[in-house]
Amino acid sequence: MLLSETAASIKNMEIRGAGRIARAAVEALADYAGSLDTSDPDTFRMEMRKAADILTGTRPTAVSLPNAVRYVMRALDSFESVEAARDEVLRRAAEFVDHSEHAIEQIAAIGARHISDGDVLMTHCNSEAALGCILEAHRQGKDIEVYATEVRPRGQGLITIRTLNDAGIRTNYIVDSAVRYFINDVDLVIVGADAIAVNGAVVNKIGTAQIAHSANETRTNVIVAAETYKFAPRTILGELIEIEERDPSEVLPREEAEKLPFVRVRNPTFDVTPAEYIDLIVTEQGAIPPELAYTVIKDYLGWKIEDLR
Template identity: 30%
Template sequence: MVGLQYLSGDISGGNARCIAMLQAFQDAIKDYAVPPEKTLVRDLTAKISSYVSFLIECRPLSISMGNAIRFLKSRITKLPPTLSESESKTSLQSDIEHFINEKIILANKVIVNHAVTKIRDGDVLLTYGSSSAVEMILLHAHELGKQFRVVVVDSRPRLQGKVLLRRLVEKGLSCTYTHVNAVSYIMHEVTRVFLGASSVLSNGTVYSGVGTACVAMVAHVYHVPVIVCCEAYKFHERVQLDSICSNELGDPDVISKVPGREDVNLLDAWANTENLQLLNLMYDATPSDYVSMIVTDYGMIPPTSVPVVVREYSREQVWM
């Protein structure tokens, strides 16, 4: 069910996808029974791997989901052999609940408290797409009575910024909405850029929704600080210099159409056209040079300090 919701787009966003997956694992563990002549550790690990394979068939895993899966498998392998089956299952369900509450929910609250100190009265804050962490920061700053304006930059084909815009306007925030092609025009008004991230890699590269790198580079040219908000569980030891060697491909048909413009149909039969391919990338990589600060649940750090967080987070998971 969760995999099909990933496929249809009903569940999207790094945190939402990870929480839904972990809760599905909780339910699976609750219903699990060790087969005769098999051990819980080996058989349950194989079961989890089969569930992961199904999720990958529906949609490739995000880096944060991969980290959560590694955490769960490590907890399974570390189960004391003296525990009964029911005690082992209860322990794993508790570990998953602890991960969701501490590494995702509480981490977001810590990030909000850090990031909101960077918002001052009179600021014009720009964000791209729709990030749950950035949304929480903007709403909290508004609740504190800070006077600022938000510029929501969006792009086809997903137009995720519309969802964020609707929520902010409903809460009474002053907003401007534009598409990414106008980002260089609007940037001269902006005082700070707040961006979400799918992952932060070991060399400080920010892996996020396609278009993020473009926004960060334009901000850099205009000398506008770029603040990336990302939970530590999304950090990864991998090093990546571009977004081509590892990415997720979206449906090519969606970029051949313009919503609400049926007269724009020049690419309707593109699949029958020889030597033509449509490329719909889901993510891009923003070099660390274009990032001023990364706000995490470990505090506010420069991109050069990412390897320290990766090391400390890994050590923390080993001893949990």
């Protein structure tokens, strides 16, 4: 069944990256709605809620996931028949996927304007939104070079350098700890986001905060490329974004760790970059300074404090 397969693939990171996770989740939700053999509204609602919980419980940090699932589940707020609710789930899921794919194209077009001919860029992890901007700048004929990090422990940098290589972009592949060494050669850092808080802080792959800190020290601009569904409404209430901590064996094989009883291996997957280290957030609605994150949540996504209580 697509629901359990998708949930497992998100958990084990076969499906990864905040945008891809969100699209896969709504597609699984739509598939599940289509497979439910009931005409009883209560059963339909209950089963759909269970499915939504399974999907949102897979990875805790990427806010795109609950935002996307909630968008589709609004089909169940009020409905006349199971058939109508099912159609609305399918319609909303397709609409989300379409919006998401279109958003990445818009971000690429807007982000590429901030990349100049001759720029040396640095990116971290594997973000389709950030890569979209880089690929678009290259497509426009701008002569660019990229530093891409390795991204311990899961090595998402390898996916990034393959994409850059396939596009024919000059790329330097570096270990994460070489960021400070090379940052003086870099004109612009461009990364994606898993979540953006109301105060403009950006949650992204572990190591992003160190890169932004180095960039700040050398006055190198930092751009975050993120669809508006990565903004986290509940942070208006001061709620913190949960940082996923994955299995220690991703960092050190279990048999090695077992020989070191006084050592605890820690494996946080994301970190938080404060707004003051970020120059611009490029969304599909336009580029904003991080301080305007609240405006996106309130005016564009339409969240009010009273809806969130």
